[in-house]
Amino acid sequence: MPELPEVETIKRGLQNKIVNLKIKDIKVLNPNSFQGDTQKAEKQKVNKVWRRAKVLGLDLDNNLTLLFHLKMSGQLVYQGKRLFVGGHPTQDMKDQMPNRSTRVIFTFSDNSKLYFNDQRKFGWIKLLDQIKDLTFLKDLGPEPLDKSFTVEVLKEKISKRKNMAVKVAIMDQTLISGVGNIYASEACFDAKIDPKKKVGNLSEPEFRALHQGIIKSLEDGITHGGSSRAHFVNAGGEKGYFLDYANVYNREGDLCKRCGGMIKKIQLGGRGTYFCPNCQS
DNA sequence: CACTTGACCTGTCCGC
């Protein structure tokens, strides 16, 4: 699901809840969802919760890290006194935990629980060595919300893909990390750029607009993610998971909020892509 | 190397 803003929201939520808690037990319901020896994480305290691109990390006392990737359908549900839910919203979220898509269950020493739910089983959890095994993260492109992510960096990174559609290029995690299918459409809309325009045909002002569009859509996502994508809810659940704030994503046939044109859906790089043909050129 | 396509899974929705 989850793109940068959703994983960031999960990180912030979990930070306040599980740092300093000790993992008592890990129960793996689907073997392929967890790689590593669960026993090495048991009895360990969570020291830090962090995010890199769409990857979430929990640093443990013994210099091991639990890494999470939620892929298309992953969720993390923390059940303490209340429920904290982050990830791709599904109807299952209203269910009691665990539910039929629960793949791994963490129990902490205070008996609170963290459920890893993943309908499509694409997601994973890995237990890795902080020094030796995390080097693969360096293959990821820059974090778009870092100060160091300037227009020049964006241009330098994506310009080697001159024949690639802009929207496809900004989703390439080795060029820029964290932008997925929703925010790629939203960023192009914000920048008034046709998502299928080739990178090589972008003007200087368009590079600047794209840079701002990426940052703005991700920041908006984090702002809304806190209130609409991830929820603190009562155990009985609460509606509102599907609250939709996007300008173009999943809005085929709707009228453009900016110019009144009609939002169109096309395929780009095999992914559904939404834009307003009237004001994105 | 640049770029595309299919595979990985499960579930839901939509048209016949």
Next chain:
DNA sequence: TGCGGACAGGTCAAGT
């Protein structure tokens, strides 16, 4: 109601 196909917020490997 049942069935088939398309589709879903991500990434790999294998292909051209």
